[in-house]
Amino acid sequence: MFRLIHNHRFPYLIESLGPKEEEKCPAVIVIHENRGLQPHIRDVTRRMALAGFLAVAPDALSPLGGTPDDQDKARSLMRELDGELTTQNFVAAVKYLKTHPLSTGKVGCTGFCWGGAMTNQVAVRSPDLVAAAPYYGRQPDAEDVPKIKAAMLCHYAGLDERINRGIPGFEAALKAANIEYKIHVYEGAAHAFNNDANPDRYHKEAAELAWKRTIAFFKEKLKT
Helix, strand or coil: CEEEECCCCCCCEEEECCCCCCCCEEEEEEECCCCCCCHHHHHHHHHHHHCCCEEEEECCCHHHCCCCCCHHHHHHHHCCCCHHHHHHHHHHHHHHHHCCCCEEEEEEEEEECHHHHHHHHHHHHCCCCCEEEEECCCCCCHHHHHHCCCEEEEEEECCCHHHHCCHHHHHHHHHHCCCCEEEEEECCCCCCCCCCCCCCCCCHHHHHHHHHHHHHHHHHHHCC
């Protein structure tokens, strides 16, 4: 079940309660791509809830009135966001879920494209985050990596040369900081391969395997 809830940071916050609303469960933040909170991400949030998590999808465009229906306009609005304030808002979402009455207190985060990069920043900035699964997101600066406390599961597209240039340095920093991580590169897949609403980018095999791995990862890290 979806419900639109309001708080001072995200007036446009989609919360998916899953099939058993009365039971506490671990929580997962789902962070959208650079076109705002589109129907595809709402569906990803629904899937996360059906997998047994309290799933929340904040709309980064809340300060600008929320995501418009026009995706091109949404992409333009994303460029107007205050980067630091936006990051602080997503870090605050971790605290929100840690104390949510339906949460066990364990919080994970996943995100796609812009949301993958933001997931990495949340991992850097939030010591309360237990697990992070960024999809094809820009990596954090090497000097920030030792701040990560969460276990990391990083998904990349084999054809995504621009983003993939950052993998070696990121992996070296993760190793040096002794952070638990796994990196998967899906050969033949392009950036945004998880987005089944974009037939030019969607890669069914890669998307299904990455999702299977993500759910297993969150169950291992958040339900034990």
